[in-house]
Amino acid sequence: MRATVAILMIVAVPVLAGTAPQARADVTADCEFLEISAKAGDKPSIDGELAPVEKKLKKPPFSTWNQFKLLSHSHKSLAKKKTEPVSLKVGSATVTLVEIVDKSKVRLTITMDDDKGKQVANNTTTVEGGDYMIYVHQLANNDGHMLSLTCK
């Protein structure tokens, strides 16, 4: 019985001791992505799921269009310096959390490719938690393909 307890102690102590540092090393930023298609039409419409950015979409420069449709919605927990793919309906994108700055900002590198695999943008920006970044790719037919992101 004593031997069993001793073995359990030997196994359990390093496991328990290792739990806290590991959790701390895995600190992440939570980012939300909205892929949006934008068009100009007779009847204005904005998908209900776009409520977080609806006010912005009604103002210039987005008011170029009046029909906004959510193409995809994804959520990523980003680990530092780990590139994550963002699944899009049109084209593809990746996001990398470069670092957390002053505990309230994220430095992110975002790449965005069009549906032909051609790179649209490769950008690194430092942005405050809760603020938004919106990438707008103006298409040849004057429609828009947009990717909105915000991190917390």
Place this chain on the structure above:
Amino acid sequence: MSKPSNASSDLELMEHADGETGGQTGDSGVAARIERDSDARAKVAAIQEVGELVRGHLELSADAVHDAKFAAMWRRIDDQLGAPATGLWSRVTGWFDRYRGHVITGAVSAGAVAALALILRPSTPDPGTLGRNGGVIDVRPVALRATPEIDSLDTPGGSSTVINLDDEDGHTTVIWVTPADTVEGI
């Protein structure tokens, strides 16, 4: 008649215990009474003990105010060192820094800060308090947020325009990419 006499002598004992009768002629009489009366000695000892307790409490309170000053010093040192200032401690100090105008000044708040400092200040560096789903970003009030900074931007095959929009929800950085073929077509 003995009662007033006792009350009077107790008062003299209190004054003696507090050292308030020094140099007065009656003090030698009180001292002599304490010498011969064990009851009077016990009373003086009790008065002195209570006095020590009160003085000790007041000294501790004074120390607490002192700790508040140290807490402020720690905050300044932490800020100057630029150490990773995440975690519960930095959140609390950050809250004080941000809402300085709302913090009540005076001894009461100083005491509260000292108490928080003693209770919350970690003994080891705090790597951060994990937020929702493990996130560590401290979302600041809109008014305190810095303008986004574009570190690099490459838009191969097109031209880009960067727009910063501000509203009640904060900043929105818009990176508008117009493909080269679209530009040529205009």
